[in-house]
Amino acid sequence: MMKRLILVDYENIGKIDLSLLDISYRAIIFVGAMQQLPKAARRDSTAHRFSRVDFQKIEGVGKNALDFHIAFHLGRTFEIAPETECIVLSKDKGFDPLLAYLNKHGLTCKRIAALEELVPQKMTELVQQVPESTCNHCGRGSCIEHLGGKWCSYCGQFSHSPEQQQLPSRSIPYSENRDTNGGGPRMGTCAWCSQHTDMSDGFFDEGEWMCPGCIIENAR
Structure with a gap:
């Protein structure tokens, strides 16, 4: 199986999801000196989404600093494994002359502006047939x-608000626990807004609370 490496210019490509691509693809995301790694990559509960992704943090600040890092890594990859297909994910057309030069010398590389360009047409049509699974926030299916x-499951937000009667706070175990605490509210810290507040109508998942306010805000 041919190895395919996606080199991501994170300064102008904000999100990457390899879930629609086969296992021959892996990615290196080049993160600018003034940028932070994606929040999901920093959480233990969601880090598994990045099992095929490595991050390269750029230490210096300067014009085209990140682009030069990508160019260097292209050269190093082709020196070590010239059979690799390299794909630069960037909207910067400045990469095109370099990629054309590499292709002229028998290597395989190209630039794409969106990851969807790599998704097979049949898969794209299948995703379009199930719009109800598309998130209102991140646009992923x-x-x-x-x-x-x-x-x-990608961004961890509610695209449509949950039913109030199905929230954990309405369950019998919660009510019993509330009674043992003297009938007071269940206090907790929201993983989204970091507020320590009443979680009576909050949402608990994968060890983290989302407060009622954040549920409403993220469902808009």
Whole structure:
């Protein structure tokens, strides 16, 4: 199987999802000196989404600093494994002359402006046939039914609000626990807004709370 390496210019490509691509693809995301790694990559509960992704943090600040890092890594990859197909994911057309030069010398590389350009047409049509799974926030087709609403497994937000009666706070175990605490509210810290507040109508998933306010905000 041919190895395919995607080199991502994170300064102008904000999101990357390899879930629609086969296992021959892996990616290196080049992160600018003033940028942070994606929030999902920093969480233990969602880090598995990046099992085929490496991050390269750029230490210096300067014009085209990130582009030069990508160009260097292209050369190093082709020196070590010239059979690799390299794909630069960037909207910067400045890469094109370099890629044309490399192709002229028998290497295989190209630039794309969106990851969807690599998705087979049949897969694209299949995704378009199920618009109900598309998240209103990140645009990915990763929504699943959860607590009567639509929850996105990619960005971790509710695309459609959950049913109030299905929230954990309405369950019998929660009510019993509330009674043992003297009938007071269940306090907790929201993983999204970091507020320590009443989680009576909050949402608990994968060890983290989302407060009622964030549920409403993220469902808009």
